[in-house]
Amino acid sequence: MAANGVPTPKSPLARIVTQKQQNGISHGDGGKTVKAQTIDELHSLQKKKSAPTTPLDGAQGAFAALSDDERQKQQLKSISASLASLTRETGPKLVKGDPAKAQPGARVAHHHHVEAPTISVSDSSLKFTHVLYNLSPGELYEQAIKYEKGSFITSTGALATLSGAKTGRSPRDKRVVCDDTTKDELWWGKGSPNIEMDEQTFLVNRERAVDYLNSLDKVFVNDQFLNWDPKNRIKVRIVSARAYHSLFMHNMCIRPTPEELENFGTPDFTIYNAGQFPCNRFTHYMTSSTSIDLNLARREMVILGTQYAGEMKKGLFSVMHYLMPKRQILSLHSGCNMGKDGDVALFFGLSGTGKTTLSTDNNRYLIGDDEHCWSDAGVSNIEGGCYAKCIDLSKEKEPEIWNAIKFGTVLENVVFDEHDREVDYADKSVTENTRAAYPIEFIPNAKIPCVGPHPKNVILLACDAFGVLPPVSKLTMAQTMYHFISGYTALVAGTEDGIKEPTATFSACFGAAFIMLHPTKYAAMLAEKMQKHGATGWLVNTGWSGGSYGYGSRIKLPYTRKIIDAIHSGSLLNATFEKTEVFGLEIPTEVEGVPSEILRPENTWSDKKAYKDTLLKLGGLFKNNFETFTNYKIGTDNKLTEEILAAGPQF
Numbered sequence: 001m002a003a004n005g006v007p008t009p010k011s012p013l014a015r016i017v018t019q020k021q022q023n024g025i026s027h028g029d030g031g032k033t034v035k036a037q038t039i040d041e042l043h044s045l046q047k048k049k050s051a052p053t054t055p056l057d058g059a060q061g062a063f064a065a066l067s068d069d070e071r072q073k074q075q076l077k078s079i080s081a082s083l084a085s086l087t088r089e090t091g092p093k094l095v096k097g098d099p100a101k102a103q104p105g106a107r108v109a110h111h112h113h114v115e116a117p118t119i120s121v122s123d124s125s126l127k128f129t130h131v132l133y134n135l136s137p138g139e140l141y142e143q144a145i146k147y148e149k150g151s152f153i154t155s156t157g158a159l160a161t162l163s164g165a166k167t168g169r170s171p172r173d174k175r176v177v178c179d180d181t182t183k184d185e186l187w188w189g190k191g192s193p194n195i196e197m198d199e200q201t202f203l204v205n206r207e208r209a210v211d212y213l214n215s216l217d218k219v220f221v222n223d224q225f226l227n228w229d230p231k232n233r234i235k236v237r238i239v240s241a242r243a244y245h246s247l248f249m250h251n252m253c254i255r256p257t258p259e260e261l262e263n264f265g266t267p268d269f270t271i272y273n274a275g276q277f278p279c280n281r282f283t284h285y286m287t288s289s290t291s292i293d294l295n296l297a298r299r300e301m302v303i304l305g306t307q308y309a310g311e312m313k314k315g316l317f318s319v320m321h322y323l324m325p326k327r328q329i330l331s332l333h334s335g336c337n338m339g340k341d342g343d344v345a346l347f348f349g350l351s352g353t354g355k356t357t358l359s360t361d362n363n364r365y366l367i368g369d370d371e372h373c374w375s376d377a378g379v380s381n382i383e384g385g386c387y388a389k390c391i392d393l394s395k396e397k398e399p400e401i402w403n404a405i406k407f408g409t410v411l412e413n414v415v416f417d418e419h420d421r422e423v424d425y426a427d428k429s430v431t432e433n434t435r436a437a438y439p440i441e442f443i444p445n446a447k448i449p450c451v452g453p454h455p456k457n458v459i460l461l462a463c464d465a466f467g468v469l470p471p472v473s474k475l476t477m478a479q480t481m482y483h484f485i486s487g488y489t490a491l492v493a494g495t496e497d498g499i500k501e502p503t504a505t506f507s508a509c510f511g512a513a514f515i516m517l518h519p520t521k522y523a524a525m526l527a528e529k530m531q532k533h534g535a536t537g538w539l540v541n542t543g544w545s546g547g548s549y550g551y552g553s554r555i556k557l558p559y560t561r562k563i564i565d566a567i568h569s570g571s572l573l574n575a576t577f578e579k580t581e582v583f584g585l586e587i588p589t590e591v592e593g594v595p596s597e598i599l600r601p602e603n604t605w606s607d608k609k610a611y612k613d614t615l616l617k618l619g620g621l622f623k624n625n626f627e628t629f630t631n632y633k634i635g636t637d638n639k640l641t642e643e644i645l646a647a648g649p650q651f
């Protein structure tokens with residue numbers, strides 16, 4: 001042994017001196033050697049045990065006052081119960097940790113595993129499933145890169161992934177269990193996103209998903225929260241087969257502290273994401289190989305046949321659209337931010353209209369980009385992360401989002417250089433719907449916790465590819481309700497093969513795909529809250545100006561930002577307004593930093609007749625769409641209902 005405790009080889013090689021020591025500065029390692037005798041020992045030095053969490057005082061939670069070992073066992077029991085087969089009445093045998101790291105033969109002797117009672121013996125009851133429980137981003141990166149094709153680290157450190165055949169949501173494949181309760185409670189039929197399935201069929205799909213997951217060597221389990229309002233927090237468990245899905249939900253849901261995780265107990269809602277595995281078309285109600293099934297009574301969701309991760313985020317949003325209104329809390333498909341003086345703004349809008357882009361504003365605190373609750377206490381974000389569109393993303397126009405694409409961020413379906421891994425955000429080879437999912441704290445001025453006081457401004461965003469809606473208009477309460485229920489936007493589907501007609505989309509409450517109750521229920525709550533708290537409604541067109549798609553161009557983002565600034569500051573309230581024909585919208589004659597001529601759309605059209613025709617055409621589309629709602633009353637206020645009906649286009 002040498003003096004430093006490192007064993008000396010029998011015939012030591014002379015140390016190679018590469019450089020003379022100069023000025024007393026050593027360029028070698030100074031003779032210091034590691035405290036390991038073997039490579040394995042050296043490797044074991046690299047990772048130290050995660051710091052134990054602080055002991056909890058008394059009966060705080062389900063698992064408080066338990067030993068570490070007991071707590072681990074309880075956790076696995078709870079997960080095994082989640083994954084239980086309903087036909088065999090057993091949960092799988094589980095063991096914690098990566099199967100690749102398990103010592104051969106050490107499985108059964110492993111500390112933290114649960115044996116399930118073997119009621120019916122089949123091969124599945126003989127095997128262990130490894131649980132990768134709330135892994136960190138680093139651990140999930142390693143899992144993704146080792147085991148999931150299409151996973152790469154980009155030049156800025158994000159995890160590039162592929163979502164497979166589906167690169168967007170599949171609303172037509174969503175099913176909701178219709179039982180004695182939901183039959184009366186939910187919105188069914190024309191215009192509703194809720195397509196019924198029965199309990200039995202749900203169980204068939206659930207069994208299919210659970211059997212698939214249990215057949216794997218390992219599954220990922222995320223235990224997390226929804227809703228930053230502590231009184232209305234929901235515990236969710238996501239069981240999935242891919243590190244991509246686990247990291248996506250790690251970023252998008254609220255991340256528990258180690259203490260909160262120890263006391264997690266039983267989840268309020270569970271997702272079984274078996275997206276790699278299709279549903280069976282011979283199953284009743286299945287019209288494709290994709291199925292997203294929601295069972296509110298069982299508090300479960302099953303995903304088969306799609307790996308698009310946004311399905312989980314928006315599936316949970318649907319659940320919140322059911323649970324929150326029961327507590328007199330309004331759930332909102334909106335972005336939300338807050339000024340230095342505590343003035344809160346909501347940004348409603350369909351996909352691609354600017355919720356994420358405009359709520360991310362370096363002059364304001366970001367509360368959230370997509371899903372919120374408005375309770376008697378104010379607003380709260382449902383999520384712990386943002387999900388930004390990346391197509392044509394530029395550092396100059398959207399620096400905060402650009403900079404959020406770093407280590408930890410999931411980048412879906414983008415194209416990058418095979419060598420230097422620079423992402424080409426203009427490339428639509430995989431899809432136009434490229435996305436980045438990052439924890440909200442990746443935005444420098446995020447407000448943590450993500451809650452705020454009652455909103456002062458309610459901004460309805462529409463991307464009007466017809467180019468006839470004004471860039472900004474001030475709305476009366478009745479107009480706000482009319483446009484909220486209408487939920488209009490018009491995007492252009494194929495952007496490349498020549499000029500295409502814009503198609504109008506009407507989606508009630510700017511999120512018909514996610515609402516569970518009749519739209520008028522949410523509208524009545526919004527009216528009541530806006531009236532009570534004195535909020536002002538605005539309609540902002542982030543779409544075309546100077547003509548429809550193909551003739552005009554999209555309103556420049558810096559102009560839209562100036563308009564939004566004027567709404568936030570209150571200065572726009574003091575503008576001079578003029579009323580437009582057909583839609584009867586109040587438009588300001590001036591907005592600081594915006595050329596006045598663009599504020600009145602007809603000024604920007606060279607063909608005035610084409611403008612008028614297009615305006616009337618859009619008015620007609622609004623009228624047709626609203627017919628479904630004319631027989632409904634908004635809240636208890638008959639007067640408001642009549643006003644709303646009169647607040648639409650008149651011609």
Ligand SMILES: Nc1ncnc2c1ncn2[C@@H]1O[C@H](COP(=O)(O)OP(=O)(O)O)[C@@H](O)[C@H]1O
Binds near residue numbers: 353369558560
């Ligand atoms: N004037 C504008 N206002 C808002 N967004 C714009 C504008 N012009 C172009 N865009 C682009 O439109 C997209 C809006 O998408 P996003 O904010 O993600 O919508 P949402 O969150 O509502 O789905 C972004 O890619 C943004 O860069």
Ligand SMILES: C=C(OP(=O)(O)O)C(=O)O
Binds near residue numbers: 355356387
């Ligand atoms: C993820 C979505 O949200 P948005 O496009 O509104 O950002 C979606 O609608 O699938």
Ligand SMILES: [Ca+2]
Binds near residue numbers: 355356369370387389
């Ligand atoms: Ca968004």
Ligand SMILES: [Mn+2]
Binds near residue numbers: 333351355370
């Ligand atoms: Mn959204």
